[in-house]
Amino acid sequence: MAKVATQADQDVEMCLETNLSFALIAGAGSGKTSSLVDALEWVRNHRGKALRQNGQRVACITYTKRAVAVISERLGFDDLFVVSTLHSFLWAQIGRFHRDIRLALENRRLPDLIEKERAKDNGGQSKTARDARAKADRYEADLAALKTVDRFQYGDTVYGDYPNGVLGHDDILVVAAYLLEENATFRRIFGLRFPYIFVDEAQDTAEGIVRGLNLAAGGDRLPVIGYFGDPWQQIYGETAEDFAPPTSGKTISKVENFRCSKSVIRFLNGFRTDVEQVPAGDNQEIEGSVIFRLVRAEEPEGERRRYSEAQTGRALVKMDEALAAWGWADRDDVVQLFLVKQMIARRMGFSNLNRLFAGEFASSRAQDAFDRGEHFLLAPLTDTIWPLVRAQRDGDSRAIIDILRRNSPAFAVDGANAAKTLRSMVETSIDVVSNLVERWDTAPIGEILRFAAERQLIRVGERFQAHFDRDPRGEEYDPDQYGEEKGDWLADALFLMDTSEIASYAAFMGTKTAYSTQHGVKGEEYPKVMVVYDDIEAAWHNYNFGKLLTPGVAGGAGTDKQQARGRKLAYVSFSRALEDLRVLLFTPNPEAARDELVANGLLTADQIEIVG
16 A cells, blocks of 8 residues: 555644644544654654754653564664663663662652642541551652662562662653653753654553653643644553643644455544544445444342353353354354453463453452453463473473563562573573472462562562561451452462463453453454453453443443443454444344434444344
């Protein structure tokens, strides 16, 4: 397909020509990355010589290491550009300003942490109050200890070890925002080093960083800040979402969709009203299709208004029947999208694990982390321990060494075994991994994790270590009394489980099977997409898709947060379809749901099927 110069891309060039900061709102399939790379190449072609002569560079901040690799390759790995993830980029800029880092910790980060914990302390003797009091006291001590810290480093943890000068992930964002907002000299240095700063996936950037960057570019001169993103594709945590350029900047909408068929684009335009997209590539010749199949939901028979095992099985049958009716069974160009819940977990063999992370001990944050394959208690199992066990069983010693080198502190270049010869290193790794494999089929998960931690096979952060250091909770869980500590019961239950479901869960999270999560497909595209919504089976806290799509049938709209999260996640899911989109919606009243979907203009009657 020939390259298409869109009006939005021309507007970006105008902004670059006139040193005007901007935000490009680019909907799904619009070619956002192409627009970003085009902007970077424009700077190289028109300003590159002067920038090189002045020793200046162009910053491109993006969200994932994968995106860094893609953009760097498309730019020919030109050293004019610094292409980096957000945390790495920010640390590279602030890492030598040790005095200013201390001020940021003293004036913002630690006071905020102290205030947060003090707010949880009601002066009583509940565990919540006592833990909050202890944390606040510890942060007070950390604050006092900062006076003796001369240098800081960036550690691989969520929270920092402040008396020892170690900053965690969240600290980097707060400290960088503080320097950008409070230190005019730092802003000038920053702007001189990077006259052009482009932020990819801007909706996923911390609000404080957006505010700070806008201050750095708050005039009609360099630096120019360019944001590239889409508020409707912000599905991870509390970030900037509705990012905007400095007040003097320009907001640009890119209306082209180069990905989806015409039918899918019409549906997306009905679902999202702030941007009306148009087909703009080879997809102009593809009509495609959108079909909703409405299935009558059963009244839940299980505890806490959830499906029984038999009902879950019947729901799976309905899913298989839908695939067969559409001619999609056993095709390799179909992806089935779920939030990781019981139907798919049962199909793939990790029902008990899923049930734990959808249950009463799991916070919404824990559920989201489980759905993304990033929960801090599970990641060591899926990323390191199970791959080591599998490699040992396969007799792949090279894979074992590669995994250990990449993930294990003891085998890092500066780790406990760094001085050993390669042969000795291999012998040591065989011994420790053999011991791990012996435990895998017989020991509970807690014992395996503890063994791996003691042998430094895995990295153990502060939250993880806290569960090792405490005794198991002997009390019966009471949400009113122990709501803040529910994660203790979650960890205890996980530690008692065997490993039989870890391989299935790891396979689901790590490979391109016919199933995927709605979170996990952001940035992906597939010829045929099936999205499954069953609010009863799922027992979602953060989402209610029945209330999103058919609020009349579902008894009203969800909370504002449920609606916002649901809209964005549904939009990301729907917009993965290159050709055909199918939605399987379990609803208590399919006929009324059909009428509501037609009445609100989202679908026509011939796009809706009713079952049961």
